[in-house]
Amino acid sequence: MSDAQQHEQQPKIGPNDILRFLLELFAFVSLGIWGFLAFPLPWPGVLVGIGAPLLAILAWALFVSPKAVFRVDAFGKAIVEIAVFSAAAIGWWTLGQPVVAIVFAVVAAVSGIINGRKELAG
Numbered sequence: 001m002s003d004a005q006q007h008e009q010q011p012k013i014g015p016n017d018i019l020r021f022l023l024e025l026f027a028f029v030s031l032g033i034w035g036f037l038a039f040p041l042p043w044p045g046v047l048v049g050i051g052a053p054l055l056a057i058l059a060w061a062l063f064v065s066p067k068a069v070f071r072v073d074a075f076g077k078a079i080v081e082i083a084v085f086s087a088a089a090i091g092w093w094t095l096g097q098p099v100v101a102i103v104f105a106v107v108a109a110v111s112g113i114i115n116g117r118k119e120l121a122g
Contacts, residue, residue: 008116009048011066016111016114016115017115019107019111020111020112020115023085023104023107023111024060024084026088026092026104027084027085027087027088027104027108028053028056028057028088029053030088030092030104031051031052031053031056031087031088032049032053032092033051033091033095034048034049034052034091034092034094034095035047035048035049035050035052036048036086038086038091038094038095045053052087052091054111056087056088058083059080059083059084060080060081060084063076063077063080064080064081065079074116074119074120077119078112078116081112082112085105085108085109085112086105087105088104088106088108089101089102089105089108092104095096101107
């Protein structure tokens with residue numbers, strides 16, 4: 001295979017893809033922060049603080065990631081993405097940080113819409 005053919009097969013990474021990756025990381029970290037701060041320590045705070053991001057990472061890896069274990073259509077990916085991002089936004093809201101929650105939710109929604117339109121177009 002020539003270098004030109006290999007270059008054509010590699011997916012192009014755009015600004016929205018980088019933003020989506022950062023949003024994903026922020027959501028996972030947010031769920032951990034929420035778990036540790038919203039529940040009494042050591043238990044159940046440690047369990048939720050570790051378990052919530054792990055559950056979100058597992059769902060993301062199984063359904064949404066580029067190398068997902070289960071191939072689902074764009075709508076299935078959107079449901080998992082909305083669940084993870086909404087949980088992170090709700091977590092910030094319950095911690096008394098409505099500005100962070102709203103900004104995160106709006107940026108995640110706009111990025112998700114752009115990505116969904118790209119996936120459905122081709």
